Amino acid sequence: MAGGTAAGTPSRSDRVLAIIGPTASGKSAVALGVAGRAGGEIVSADSMQVYRGLDIGTAKPSPEERHRIPHHLIDVADPAESFSVATYQSLARQALRAINCRGRLPVVVGGTGLYVRALLYDYDFSPPGRDPALRSELEEQAGSAGPPALHCRLRQVDPQAAARIHPNDARLIIRAIEVWETTGKPLSSTWGFLEPLYDALIIGLRLSRDEMYRRIDERVDAMVAMGLVDEVRRLVALGYTTALVSGQALGYKEMVGYLDGSTSLEVAVAAIKRSTRNYAKRQMTWFRREQGVVWLDGPGSEGGPLVDYILGLAAAKWGQSY
RNA sequence: GCCGCGGUAGCUCAGUUGGUAGAGCAGCGGACUGAAAAUCCGCGUGUCGCCAGUUCAAUUCUGGCCUGCGGCA
Numbered sequence: 001m002a003g004g005t006a007a008g009t010p011s012r013s014d015r016v017l018a019i020i021g022p023t024a025s026g027k028s029a030v031a032l033g034v035a036g037r038a039g040g041e042i043v044s045a046d047s048m049q050v051y052r053g054l055d056i057g058t059a060k061p062s063p064e065e066r067h068r069i070p071h072h073l074i075d076v077a078d079p080a081e082s083f084s085v086a087t088y089q090s091l092a093r094q095a096l097r098a099i100n101c102r103g104r105l106p107v108v109v110g111g112t113g114l115y116v117r118a119l120l121y122d123y124d125f126s127p128p129g130r131d132p133a134l135r136s137e138l139e140e141q142a143g144s145a146g147p148p149a150l151h152c153r154l155r156q157v158d159p160q161a162a163a164r165i166h167p168n169d170a171r172l173i174i175r176a177i178e179v180w181e182t183t184g185k186p187l188s189s190t191w192g193f194l195e196p197l198y199d200a201l202i203i204g205l206r207l208s209r210d211e212m213y214r215r216i217d218e219r220v221d222a223m224v225a226m227g228l229v230d231e232v233r234r235l236v237a238l239g240y241t242t243a244l245v246s247g248q249a250l251g252y253k254e255m256v257g258y259l260d261g262s263t264s265l266e267v268a269v270a271a272i273k274r275s276t277r278n279y280a281k282r283q284m285t286w287f288r289r290e291q292g293v294v295w296l297d298g299p300g301s302e303g304g305p306l307v308d309y310i311l312g313l314a315a316a317k318w319g320q321s322y
Numbered sequence: 323g324c325c326g327c328g329g330u331a332g333c334u335c336a337g338u339u340g341g342u343a344g345a346g347c348a349g350c351g352g353a354c355u356g357a358a359a360a361u362c363c364g365c366g367u368g369u370c371g372c373c374a375g376u377u378c379a380a381u382u383c384u385g386g387c388c389u390g391c392g393g394c395a
Contacts, residue, residue, distance in 0.1 A: 023359080047357085047358060082357060084358095117355085127356080165354080168362060171357075178356090187355080194355095209350095248359070274347090276359080279359050
């Protein structure tokens with residue numbers, strides 16, 4: 001059951017300050033600054049920082065930073081696990097509740113749009129999760145008959161979901177059929193108006209495209225200088241592969257190609273930069289339609305003016321000085 | 323210097339038996355409720371290296387030139 005535990009049931013008066021934005025926008029630094037001065041705790045909304053051992057490549061906060069400010073939803077899964085939004089939603093809601101009970105301010109910071117939205121709104125993840133046997137069967141069919149054939153089948157049981165899922169999007173089609181097969185109910189029956197669940201202030205950090213791409217390039221180079229190659233080598237030695245969800249993380253799947261000798265380091269690094277830029281663009285596509293966001297020009301830094309400005313917004317919203 | 327193969331979209335290349343050209347990647351826009359750093363969709367005019375010739379018509383044929391790579395000297 002997602003979000004069903006008493007500990008995780010949100011109270012509408014629970015406050016949350018969320019900082020969203022593309023990778024390399026400086027949102028983590030701003031969050032540290034804000035949390036430090038407002039007596040806050042950080043709740044990560046990042047689908048890859050949940051995995052232990054993926055540190056440099058996911059730009060995880062340092063041990064020193066995590067010692068200084070409490071962080072949640074980081075290192076909560078083994079890389080061999082398949083973490084999911086539903087689990088995230090449940091755990092993050094519990095964290096928000098607990099932080100509010102302590103009288104502290106939760107600062108949600110993350111680049112995974114779906115995670116942020118699933119936390120802040122009443123997304124319904126009550127249908128059962130994965131059915132691995134059914135999935136592999138459906139994947140096989142998608143491979144042989146093609147995704148449109150599965151889409152046709154979906155249209156018969158859940159026309160609403162079929163209308164919203166493209167005939168070629170095998171992954172989403174499979175999930176919809178999976179829900180139908182395991183519950184007898186259409187996935188679309190869980191869809192509806194999304195209500196916000198918290199007293200939230202949402203800050204979005206944005207950068208010009210040129211600056212965003214430049215910062216990404218610099219950051220990837222910095223990751224390599226910090227030992228990304230060794231980090232990936234270590235994970236590979238432990239038996240983790242790119243077939244895992246965690247193995248699909250940016251910086252990891254590309255670096256494996258260098259470690260197994262199929263590409264040069266230079267080519268691998270260029271591939272990481274390229275796919276990170278692609279990702280940042282997708283993040284912006286998602287975040288642009290997010291409701292109620294106060295957009296600020298980045299990049300952010302821990303001691304910069306954005307921190308003061310955001311604390312001012314928070315003080316005005318909640319009538320208390322931070 | 324000679325021989326061979328190239329020079330086409332930002333990049334890698336395909337193609338036009340002569341009627342001015344198309345893929346992948348990049349880029350731009352979008353979708354996305356259990357893998358979401360995933361998955362999927364839409365968008366392609368560029369002196370077809372330069373100059374001249376043949377032709378109704380040349381990026382495509384011919385000649386010259388420039389240039390890259392390989393080989394022989």
